[in-house]
Amino acid sequence: MKSRWALLAFALLGAAPLRAQVTFERILNAEREPANWLSYSGTVTNQRYSRLEQITAANVKDLKLQWIWQAASLEKFEATALVVDGVLYTVQAPNTVVALDAATGRIFWTFSYEPSADARTCCGRVNRGLAILGDTLYMGTIDAHLLAIDAKSGKLVWNTMVESSAQHYSITMSPVIVKDKVLIGTAGGDIGIRGVIAAFDAKTGKEVWRIHTIPGAGEPGSETWAGDSWKEGGAAVWNAGAYDRETNLVFFGTGNPAPDWDGRGRAGDNLYSNSVLALDADTGKMKWYYQFTPHDEIDYDSTQVPVLADITWHGEPRKLMLWANRNGVMYVLDRVTGKFLLGKPYVEVNWMDGFDANGRPHKTAAQPSKEGTLMRPHVHGATNWAPPSYSPKTGLFYVAHWEHSGIIAIQGEFPRGVGVNTAQTQMGQPNLLPFFNDDHEAYGVIRAYDPQTLEAKWEYKMADITWGGVLSTAGDVVFGGGKEGYFVALDARTGKELWRLAVGGQINSGPMSYSVGGKQYVTVAAGSSLFAFALP
């Protein structure tokens, strides 16, 4: 019998070629292996651009459904899957992880986690995805824990509490891997937390560094908060970050100051709410910040996914950050220095009308008032958490967002809808709903913007608004969708609709693409299900 054991040991030790682990080097160079999707938006730059070319603008009309995986959850399906060497990993809301065969959708394993009963989230018990390093998956939970899960067996490796769910902290974002660390931020900004970003040793779960997104008493920036308002000032972090290998900077957007719609008790700019923070990935030390919306009273979270691009900008090679903000303004920043290069409203905006030389917005008189003020964009913003895309091939920045949405903002109260759109611009949810809006009340678009000018090159218009992200591909296709439950393929250069399928539920996720056995797949989550498409 000994010989049998020895045989087994031999097989384990190297009789067959080992599939490579997901090293940080692989994550950094993910564009070199487009068959896989190794982080939330595919690469550390968050471009959500697939270099696979099998599906093109010419043949996408032939796309066929390959499989559907139905989640046992009635929550919004906001996660983007990861794919590693033919295995697809995703999250069933709130915090169940599944490993599927990426070619057939059949289950390898399921890991179930029961969040603490005191877990609270503002906007759904959701999760936006996993991170992977080595053979380990990482997931933040709605009770503010960070879990490490063995990618081959689905067994728990470690479980570290990031913050206390009893104090209203939660985690909904996908973690960010930098070197040997897992970085994560905490949600709960609408329930009065003080935002945290922390890094943990990927092997052990031990904390390496931690910062607060709101400075403590006496720290620089604390003067931007009146009294003790900083203690529960929000500035949550709940969407994916980006990483720049040359500067070793990691970038996170921060959420609204709290209380969201009443700034009277927190006079000042409320740093670092509604900002992008550039942190040294090894230490967490802040290198720069840029605040998009000082002293926000509309809930213009700046938790959109930062998109990094190295392009010749106005004749000069630049390392840029592109940002379509919830506040209705689009930005081009120098990501090395944080310098404001360009900002322009991309929807109808009335809270600001320009910038000073440093990029600080000039606020108009249209601010929340006792009587109520019509504010544009809407409380949910021009866009929200849905991930955008940048195609280095077309040089265009693709963003799914809304037009014409407005609300009446009353000082200290939750803003009220205007007309019909009181019920038509709500948060996404899994199922389809009857729709009654007229265009002047709000509609959804996918637009392609030129980063040089932030002018739109084309527009694909939807009757309803959208909470779905976009994917661009080397086949010159842009995939997207929205609340109407259509998954669409657009010509990346013209915006022309090339193909669509009614998927029967709202799209609240970003599409992604991978290949197995030489076949390119595109997935999107809609309703409570994950759909995978490929050419016949």
Add this chain to the structure above:
Amino acid sequence: MQRRVTALAFCALASLAGARVASAQHATAYDVEDGARTFASTCANCHGPDGNLIPGIDLGHGQFRRALTDRELENIIENGIPNTAMPPSPLLTEDAVQRLVAFLRSNAEQKPAPGKSGDPARGKALFEGKGECTDCHRIGTLGSRTGPDLTRIGLQRRAADIEKSLLDPKAEIQAGNRLVRLVTADGKEVKGRLLNHDTYTVQLLDWDEHLRSFNKADLREFAFEDSPMPSAKKKLSSQQITDLVAYLSSLRGP
């Protein structure tokens, strides 16, 4: 009211006894026997005849994750656990529920104390060394994933069951631990732990620890295999087996 008084009495006894939680000490043999019948007809459908069919739950171990007192157990049986597969049991009378609890308590008391005379430290050394257990099994991040993961085995299986598995590994194999062998169309043999299969496809973790999926139509052969685990009977001494059982019984998760 009678039950409330009984429950209070249990609590009082538990307080006097110190560490011991309330148990159905006043149950008669009939109560236990009737509880066993109810268990077999109602609970075993999901929990299995030994109460350990659902991973992570062992009703025969006397250690309940959500309930310490008899009253808490009765409450779970009567009302179920919200947001889980555990349903309420509205058709059981109060007496039936009490006798069911008596059976569960009695069942646990009949089991030997886990690892009573073994030395967990010696068992650990054996597991990781001479026993070569990590060739197939994994505890935490140590060892192979091809065999059953034993990180939480002390919560999942009774000491007696662990010992039985060591002595006669082929006698009982949990559904999630079955092995399969297949031969692909081009003649390659693949063995591994079965993770899932359906009419058309099969998913497994192969001996190289790769998650793999096959279309059955593409396979030349597909069959279930016996466990390759050797019996510890000839390989280890009685004391070593006891030590190993003590160590494995002590494993409660990461």
